[in-house]
């Protein structure tokens with residue numbers, strides 16, 4: 001039986017992936033240090049005898065080595081995904097993203113039986129692309145955040161290891177992924193702020209940041225289609241919706257879904273050019289024709305993804321009160 005290793009499997013996207021793999025009958029080993037994730041995210045599948053959880057840190061080589069042994073497909077999602085962290089503490093992204101990936105690759109090279117590595121990269125590797133929608137072969141890549149740079153460094157290492165040591169690699173460049181269990185990003189942030197002050201929502205930047213958002217289950221489906229259908233040894237695939245949404249529209253949707261009236265939306269605390277923070281890309285839309293040619297289509301547009309995610313997250317946060 002093929003065993004899947006999911007790093008970061010107790011996190012937002014990782015836990016949805018583990019559920020999907022378990023439902024397809026795979027044996028799944030999850031490794032997560034629970035720095036950003038939560039075992040509650042895996043509640044629905046921890047009783048499944050095919051799913052095993054190990055609390056461990058990718059920076060600890062011995063732990064990684066053990067996890068990699070006997071795993072044939074590795075889904076590498078563990079990372080620090082917060083763009084803003086890197087502005088104040090760049091070493092976090094260097095260690096949690098680049099060093100952790102290097103450790104994993106070394107284990108794959110030395111002990112693994114793995115023939116496939118799947119990596120969740122990000123639209124932020126493109127920086128402020130001048131071609132919108134941005135295709136995978138756009139260049140030069142000039143990330144404007146340490147987070148984006150760290151993921152691009154991971155991509156490079158993965159590609160070089162795949163070609164040098166002979167395994168398959170799928171690199172997914174994800175747009176903003178939204179949905180239940182997310183504990184970072186714009187929707188979670190707005191809900192938290194509105195819960196503490198239902199009269200005013202303070203939005204970072206001018207609210208005109210225009211980006212692409214995709215519902216998490218669409219993202220998991222995209223990852224499965226890419227894995228099954230792509231024939232390249234190293235495939236880079238954009239994953240996102242085909243449209244964009246402005247931050248101020250997301251604010252409206254979250255307010256509506258929370259059933260609030262008369263909320264004052266204040267655009268404060270951002271940078272002079274309207275972005276929310278240093279490293280915030282104001283205009284992002286990915287060209288997804290490569291994945292579409294493999295047979296995948298997003299089931300939701302941005303507005304639907306954001307509304308669904310907001311509704312489900314609000315319910316989830318109300319339940320966990």
Ligand SMILES: NC(=O)c1ccc[n+]([C@@H]2O[C@H](COP(=O)([O-])OP(=O)(O)OC[C@H]3O[C@@H](n4cnc5c(N)ncnc54)[C@H](O)[C@@H]3O)[C@@H](O)[C@H]2O)c1
Pocket residue numbers: 007008009010011012013014031032033034035036037038056057058059076077078079080081096100120121122123173174175176177178183185
């Ligand atoms: N959510 C998005 O919109 C988005 C967009 C683009 C790319 N991504 C990428 O997708 C992946 C998953 O993101 P997410 O949104 O689910 O974030 P998340 O924080 O929910 O998941 C990351 C998981 O990795 C774990 N982790 C972090 N460092 C670790 C380490 N050193 N050892 C073991 N476990 C560790 C955390 O505990 C967490 O459970 C990340 O690689 C992220 O960069 C996410």
